[in-house]
Amino acid sequence: MSRTSSPKSSPKNPRPATRGRRAAAIGAVAALVVALVATGAAIGSSTGGSGKHESSGPAAGAAFDPRQQTYDQLEQTTSRRKDGDPLALGRPDAPVVLVEYADYQCSFCGRFTRETQPELVKKYIDEGVLRIEFRNFPIFGKDSERAARASWAAGRQGKFWQFHDEAFAKLRKGDALAEDKLVDMARTSGVPDLEKFRADMNGSEAEAAVKKDQDEGYRLGVQSTPSFLVGGRPLAGAQPLAEFEDAIAKAKAAKAAGAAGSGKSGK
Template sequence: MSKGKNSKKKTKRQSPKIIFWIVGLLAICMGGLLFLSNTTSKVEAIDYNKQPFLGEELAPVQIVEFGDYKCPICKNFNESFLPQIQKDFINTGKARFYFMNYSFINVDSIRSAKFGEAVYKELGNETFWEFHELLFNKQPNDLKYERMDIFTEEFLEDALKEIVSEEEAQKVVKTFHNKESESAWDNDMKEASKLEITGTPTLFVNGKKFEGNSYEDFKEMVENAAKGE
């Protein structure tokens, strides 16, 4: 491999403290997907009432993701795996897919989750999912975790205006300011606590926690759930 003229430049050294923080965060996030596949899951009672979802209401399988908009593993899941889930199960009428908040990383996590709930409350299910996808798309790939305020209120409002009118955006902002979306967020967090969730993304299929190690494991779990197994 040839060396460029800048090859002798010294790379900027990361603070050991920052590196430790980043590695720790990634480990916690990945805890939501990496489980021992031979563990038997019990069926949990999950309250899906008034939750945003993709798919048909009468679909036999209910899939729920507990996620955090600041989590880089959730970004990867929503950009790489959710489209496949949509193709295999949501679009075929086999499953509904829900999103519930587990906001644990920092103030950005909580602010963006509550703002998303305000979008759902004021503008409905379809717009919520557009905003949901947009937030993950806008999460920086080189996210610097020492910058605590990435998803500021101004950032969230500007992002929303990319997909809705000024009037619609102001309705959401008003709801957010009046804290009318906090109860929905609080319900998600209580549900996550009840289910003893410790990382994101965490998935459940018909009330059973996904504890496999691959998409093929997940696909098999959903197929079995569709058969009533």
């Protein structure tokens, strides 16, 4: 399936030029790698930019990428794999976890949700290969923070993904994310108890949940939205579907190679 390339990322200070968007994407990846260095893990030389690969195929990437140990460590520390997590799609034991850091006022986050995520669901989640875990990472102020709390509140009633998809169905900014507008979106999304939704959205638990996601992203050095970890591999921006497919294939191959190695060592 062919797909038109998407812009690389939505930085805090967006620039219309492609060069600016690419620089922001590369900066986000670099920040993630710097954060990995801070963990004390051994890291090989970085390519720096998105869409560059050290090898000609997923299996080779899994075998020769000197950063694989770091990716594994990052996957273990960021993937929650909690059964029944309302902000997750896919099996908790799926071999590959994609963690997304996103803001509801981010146009490129919406593009990923509308164009790429449905393809990933059909191709990988339905097959049990992939799990997607969403992290609220509001970077555009109070309206983004309110929308993030609202999505969490919808999740309390089992409607996170319905609300998430409705919020990203089109670009909404400012007053379009006012409390009453968010309640209207919750109604459209099928949230059954709107009074509870409003109370949860404004409660301390929602604030703490969003802050937990934010803090995780800041510790990693996330600077722009959307930012992803695919099996621990950083991927910045609303990349074309092929970039996600490649990252998933490499992460899956690495997981299989690791399992095979463990089996041999256990004999």
